[in-house]
Amino acid sequence: MTKRIHAALLEQFAEFMGIHMGLAFPKEKRLDLLKGIYGATKEFGFEDPEECIRWLMSSPLKRPQIEKLASQFTVGETYFFREPSAYEALETQILPELIRSRWEANDRRLRFWSAGCCTGEEPYSIAVLISRLIPDLRNWNILILATDINPQFLQKAQEGIYREWSFRGTPYWFKENYFIPRKDGSYEILPQIKRMVKFQYLNLVEDVYPSLFYDTNAMDVIFCRNVLMYFTQEQITKVVERFYHCLLDKGWLVVGSSESSHVLFPQFVACSFPGAILYHKDPKAERKLRGFVHTEHTGLAFSPRKEESKISSEHIHSSRSHTFTKPVRKTSVSIEIDPPSTEAIVSEETKSEYDRLLELYEEGQYEEVISKAGTILPQHEKDTKLMALLAKAYDNQGKLNDAIFWCEKAISVDKLNPEFHHLRAIILQEQGQLEGAIASLKRALYLDSNFVLAHFMLGNLAHQAGRHKESRKYFENALSLLSRYDLDVVVDAADGLTAGRLKELILLMLNKNNHNA
16 A cells, blocks of 8 residues: 655655755646655665655755666656757758868867766767768767766666667668667667767756866757756756856757747747757847748758768868968967966965956856956966966867967966866867877876876776776776765865765766776
């Protein structure tokens, strides 16, 4: 017999879930809430659901509890190229121009984020789309980040194995060209497509983003479809604001068709495409619905030949003659730097200025940070904290040449600061200069062998390169160092990440290593 839950306690738990996981359970969704509670009661080893609820609400939720709750309260229903009109808008009108402009600027970098990626159909759809549009993928630095709160979904996504139900509505060539049939009737996505996607755990309600550490900064396109509909209004507002700051200017937010609303996305320009509304980050544009002219195309969902939707080299170069030159490193400030010093010199006056700029940075006001720093740095040429903050602001705008310039200025003044070498490694990794990133991280460890994040990042880079034994060594070093920390202590240079949270991430990576070994 199912035990009864008192209405007042049920209401309290609904509010608790809204605060800690962002999930909304209005009265019309009470059956979903009850179903999740009964599943969670069994998952946590309780017999009485009220006892389980009181136990959960007795203290802040920890990562294992959130994961188990996510497995009971989140829905895993998705399929490849779901709501194809959004993909067609990207394929025919948005991405061709973006790719062309990056090619002409000699900045062959694209960044996508599938937030709430479920079992992986969406990020793999993005990967296939990009592989069709860009004929020379090896010459591009492309990130497709896929995150979810449900570890079971992430595990299935990383396996990349699907059954017929995930292919409903897709053309025959999609499965034939991009999947390998298995004996049990399932299909495994091609290794080269699988390698394009980076999966990781992220809680949209509680984790920090944009973040250089989580790689959620300077995005060109963010997909967050059929996720916000489960959130409370308060959490939707917070998440959308963070997405806005994660995107580059002129970036795009793609949400589910049932989530389109001027009220939910006031920062964005709503752009109408055939069958879809996408949201454009354009700080200088009026906030109004903007229409795009529909053009005939063979379409991703209908064309059996991927060549028909590719952008060829001729298309990228276009009919205009154009000389491609390496971008000139630009800065908004012209200053002379004194000979290197081993200490950062920060005056009391500049500290207060720095604190104000840091607040602006944390609010996502990167252009304002850059502008104001330009008035401060000429009088404080050795303020390495400001230089590093300026580098981060440029990085979040996708201006990596400027970011590396100011990071190296900070290093020239304070060569012995391992955090600056770590920051340099992050920027170099975004530029696709992996060997340079590794060298900077090893320099950071030479300066401070206990620098946890350098061990962690080297472990990640080794894992990506398939050097699993080396990766395991760095991860185990990081775990050993973290054993000295209280779990709630925030790790330096980790964008608010606690030691306990970092430990969990490392254990996940070690499990991946063991699986791949």
